[in-house]
Amino acid sequence: xxxxxLLSLLACVAAVSAQxxxxxxxxxxxxxxxxxxxxxxxxxxxxPGATQTYPTSINNSGTIAGFYADANGGxxxxxxxxxSFVTFDAPASQNIYPSSINSAGAVAGNYTAATxxxxxxxxxxxxxxxxxxxxxxxxxxxxxGLNDSGTIAGPYFDGSTMHGFLWTVDGSLxxxxxxxxxYTYATGIxxxxxxxxxxxxxxxxxxxxxxxxxxxxxxxxVPDNNFGFFPPTLSINDSRVVVGSYFQGDTQGFxxxxxxxxxxxxxxxxxxxxxxxxxxxxxxxxxxxxxxxTYxxxxxxSSGVVYxxxxxxxxxxxxxxxNDSGVVAGSYQDATYASHGFLLIP
Numbered sequence: 332x333x334x335x336x337l338l339s340l341l342a343c344v345a346a347v348s349a350q351x352x353x354x355x356x357x358x359x360x361x362x363x364x365x366x367x368x369x370x371x372x373x374x375x376x377x378x379p380g381a382t383q384t385y386p387t388s389i390n391n392s393g394t395i396a397g398f399y400a401d402a403n404g405g406x407x408x409x410x411x412x413x414x415s416f417v418t419f420d421a422p423a424s425q426n427i428y429p430s431s432i433n434s435a436g437a438v439a440g441n442y443t444a445a446t447x448x449x450x451x452x453x454x455x456x457x458x459x460x461x462x463x464x465x466x467x468x469x470x471x472x473x474x475x476g477l478n479d480s481g482t483i484a485g486p487y488f489d490g491s492t493m494h495g496f497l498w499t500v501d502g503s504l505x506x507x508x509x510x511x512x513x514y515t516y517a518t519g520i521x522x523x524x525x526x527x528x529x530x531x532x533x534x535x536x537x538x539x540x541x542x543x544x545x546x547x548x549x550x551x552x553v554p555d556n557n558f559g560f561f562p563p564t565l566s567i568n569d570s571r572v573v574v575g576s577y578f579q580g581d582t583q584g585f586x587x588x589x590x591x592x593x594x595x596x597x598x599x600x601x602x603x604x605x606x607x608x609x610x611x612x613x614x615x616x617x618x619x620x621x622x623x624x625t626y627x628x629x630x631x632x633s634s635g636v637v638y639x640x641x642x643x644x645x646x647x648x649x650x651x652x653x654n655d656s657g658v659v660a661g662s663y664q665d666a667t668y669a670s671h672g673f674l675l676i677p
Contacts, residue, residue: 372675373674375672375673376414376674377399377671377672378416379401379416380402381400382669383400383670384399384670385672386652386660386661386673387429387430387652388429388660389658390432390434390436391434391655391656392411392436392654393411393654393658393674394410394432394436395408395409395410395411395432395652396429396430396440397410397429397672398427404425405425405428407428407440407452409436410672412658419452419456421442421458421460422444422458423444424444427441428441429452430473430474430475430485431475431477431483432477433477433479435454435479437451437452437454437481438451439475439483440475441473448462451477451483451500461498461504463504466487467485467488468487468488468516469562473485474517474518474563476520476526477520478520478521480499480522482498482524484496484497484517484519485517486515486562495516496517497520507526509542509548510548512531513532513535514530514531516528516562518563519566521571524543524544525542525567525571526541526567527539527540527541527542527566528540528563529558537556537558539551539558539565539573541567541589551593553575553579554577554579554595555578557577557579558576558577566607566608566609567609570588570611570612571588571589572587573587573588574586574615576604576605583596583604584604584605584606584615584617584631586613596631598619598637600621600622601620602619602620602624603619604617605619606631607652608652608653609653610655612633614631614657615631615653616630616653616659616661617631617650626648627640628640628650628661629650630650640675642673644665646666647663649661656677660672660673
């Protein structure tokens with residue numbers, strides 16, 4: 332998703348220096364040190380009574396979806412730019428993991444109530460449950476994607492191998508497997524219904540893929556066919572650009588577009604670079620590890636300029652998502668390893 336006035340935000344976050352964390356609702360102004368004398372807001376937030384708060388997705392209105400833990404278990408949340416905070420739970424469950432939010436404010440994810448289920452929470456709060464012919468591969472890390480048409484994509488495990496799935500608002504579920512694959516792991520979907528992820532061939536080599544909305548398949552490779560961390564975190568934007576990471580000595584980011592060569596990138600001096608999302612104009616958000624393996628956030632513009640940022644006083648900063656206005660959502664860990672949410676607003 333793209334951004335307005337991104338240059339102001341980027342220069343601002345690059346200039347953050349360590350200082351004590353403000354109260355959870357403070358709105359400090361971060362002064363630019365170069366380019367122009369504008370500022371951006373840095374907003375911290377937590378779920379009510381939360382011991383841990385994890386944003387997972389942000390939409391173009393600036394509403395964040397995610398989950399938080401308190402003494403009673405895990406809960407979903409929505410937080411908009413005004414600070415309004417809505418919490419929700421799944422039926423008969425104390426563990427819910429929202430993964431994606433679309434432009435209308437619908438949320439998709441999974442939850443556990445005796446067994447695992449997928450869900451769609453509509454903008455009016457209606458909760459729709461669906462099941463896959465197997466189990467979701469993980470709980471909090473499950474990459475379930477949702478587009479503006481209400482189509483949900485993700486992976487599932489049938490007991491012996493992985494498959495991708497598509498679920499539509501009429502209740503139909505389609506299994507998707509890359510041609511001649513031994514497993515298929517879907518991780519993201521764009522507005523046009525194009526799905527991305529990885530698959531393994533009969534020789535157990537892994538490849539990236541894009542599946543078009545008409546069922547056509549395209550594949551690509553990264554060096555050594557090693558997509559690094561599992562589960563993989565490939566995302567695809569509305570311009571059909573795929574972003575992800577691969578491992579070659581350390582973790583590096585990449586961009587790929589149909590018909591183009593793979594573009595590798597990393598943060599200078601980083602021990603590992605892990606993209607987590609891309610907006611419509613090609614700005615990438617993610618996290619990287621420095622030489623002491625501390626996590627920081629980064630932004631890479633479509634022209635290839637990389638900016639880094641860290642939350643004041645944090646021992647780890649993680650960029651999660653960026654919307655078309657350049658608003659960045661993420662999480663950070665304080666000195667007690669508690670996770671909190673943040674927004675950077677241009």
